[in-house]
Amino acid sequence: MTEKTLTPPPHTEPVVFTRDMLDWLPWIEPMAEQDMTERHLASLVDASRVKSPYFRLLARDPDVLEARTRTDKDIFYNPEAGLPRAERELAAAATSRLNGCIYCASVHARFAATYSKRVDDVQRLLDEGVGARLDERWEAIVAASAALTALPMSFGKEHIERLRKVGLDDAAIADLIGAASFFNWANRLMLSLGEPATQG
Amino acid sequence: MTDVIDTLVGIAPGSKLDAIRANRSEARKHAQASYTSLFEPRDIAGVTADERHAIAAFVAGLHGEPRTDAFYGAKLSAGLRAAVAAEVATAKTKGPYGRFPKGPLSAEDAPGPTWKVSDTGRKALGPRLPAALEHTHMLVFHPRDAAAPALQALLDAGWSTTDIVTVSQLVAFLSYQIRVVSGLSTLASSL
Numbered sequence: 001m002t003e004k005t006l007t008p009p010p011h012t013e014p015v016v017f018t019r020d021m022l023d024w025l026p027w028i029e030p031m032a033e034q035d036m037t038e039r040h041l042a043s044l045v046d047a048s049r050v051k052s053p054y055f056r057l058l059a060r061d062p063d064v065l066e067a068r069t070r071t072d073k074d075i076f077y078n079p080e081a082g083l084p085r086a087e088r089e090l091a092a093a094a095t096s097r098l099n100g101c102i103y104c105a106s107v108h109a110r111f112a113a114t115y116s117k118r119v120d121d122v123q124r125l126l127d128e129g130v131g132a133r134l135d136e137r138w139e140a141i142v143a144a145s146a147a148l149t150a151l152p153m154s155f156g157k158e159h160i161e162r163l164r165k166v167g168l169d170d171a172a173i174a175d176l177i178g179a180a181s182f183f184n185w186a187n188r189l190m191l192s193l194g195e196p197a198t199q200g
Numbered sequence: 201m202t203d204v205i206d207t208l209v210g211i212a213p214g215s216k217l218d219a220i221r222a223n224r225s226e227a228r229k230h231a232q233a234s235y236t237s238l239f240e241p242r243d244i245a246g247v248t249a250d251e252r253h254a255i256a257a258f259v260a261g262l263h264g265e266p267r268t269d270a271f272y273g274a275k276l277s278a279g280l281r282a283a284v285a286a287e288v289a290t291a292k293t294k295g296p297y298g299r300f301p302k303g304p305l306s307a308e309d310a311p312g313p314t315w316k317v318s319d320t321g322r323k324a325l326g327p328r329l330p331a332a333l334e335h336t337h338m339l340v341f342h343p344r345d346a347a348a349p350a351l352q353a354l355l356d357a358g359w360s361t362t363d364i365v366t367v368s369q370l371v372a373f374l375s376y377q378i379r380v381v382s383g384l385s386t387l388a389s390s391l
Contacts, residue, residue: 003361004352004355005348005349005351005352007348013301015300015302015305016303016305017305027348028351028364028365058365060365060366061365063233063237063241063242064234064366064369064373065369067230067234067236067237068230068234068369068373070227070229073226075227082223082224099296099344100298100300100344101343102301149296150294150296151263151293151294151340152263152294153263153265156386157389159386160386160387161390170387170391171220174221174224175224177379177380177387178227180379181376181379181383184375184379185372185375186372187343188375189368189369189372191346192338192343192350192351193351193364193365193368
């Protein structure tokens with residue numbers, strides 16, 4: 001018998017980009033906790049993620065989930081040199097804004113605001129999109145993220161020169177490429193396997 | 201085993217980019233592990249090797265990044281490669297487009313087409329791949345149009361829930377890998 005998609009419970013859909021905490025409701029069935037083997041549980045990397053329907057759904061292909069998560073963590077959390085954390089998060093938020101992932105943008109806009117303390121600038125990016133006026137450095141980072149995200153890809157030498165001019169070295173530029181590219185991965189999973197819901 | 205991103209960008213051991221990637225050694229290792237898990241999995245499970253490579257070649261073709269396009273195309277038989285290339289030719293467009301949830305963001309709506317596999321392609325690609333490629337086109341160019349009925353179409357075409365996770369990861373991972381290859385190649389040429 002053909003499987004059926006899930007009907008999410010009654011909820012309120014967020015209709016703007018926000019820094020609020022959101023829920024995520026799957027359209028296909030996550031694994032039930034009791035059906036998860038050691039391998040499935042290990043693929044979550046963080047044991048607490050067993051409470052997340054998103055990660056229990058991705059755990060259906062555990063090797064890919066684990067590799068995805070370990071890639072993600074090094075791109076964003078490795079403190080060694082490169083782009084400051086706040087600006088890796090900015091690249092993630094800008095990518096999510098352009099692709100239209102309200103859930104992903106909410107998480108990474110919160111991180112960008114927390115690490116940079118530039119709440120108003122982050123909110124302006126959410127409200128106005130990737131063309132928002134920020135400052136030269138942030139506008140260069142957002143423009144580069146957008147050029148890597150849009151198709152056909154338009155990221156070119158002029159973006160690299162602009163990033164160098166605002167103070168990014170080669171390691172920082174490589175981090176930006178990693179962060180924006182990674183959110184082209186994450187956005188597509190979040191957007192297509194379920195939907196966001198406001199909390200409370 | 202060789203690192204696919206290093207190979208496609210042409211990163212030589214001891215080069216500047218090699219050193220930069222070495223600073224993110226976990227990301228480098230697990231981007232490669234993602235590739236291996238998708239294309240040389242311990243358990244091929246519900247998605248065949250040909251299906252995995254056909255979807256990858258379609259994604260690469262849609263992005264038009266020459267190195268990844270050649271890499272994944274070369275994994276297919278001549279017949280399948282030609283069938284995928286013919287679909288790419290009609291499917292390639294600009295993105296991201298799509299609609300937002302009704303409300304203030306509707307002003308930013310950029311509605312666009314839902315692409316369908318050609319009748320010739322449907323015959324050449326077999327029973328399940330056409331639905332997967334149609335879904336792939338949406339994920340690549342207009343992911344914000346995603347909705348539950350798109351997943352129902354995959355289920356109806358014979359993909360299981362677990363297969364859908366694998367297919368989604370394939371397209372999403374490729375969306376990452378192609379951008380890294382393109383971005384690092386641009387950086388390499390400006391070092």
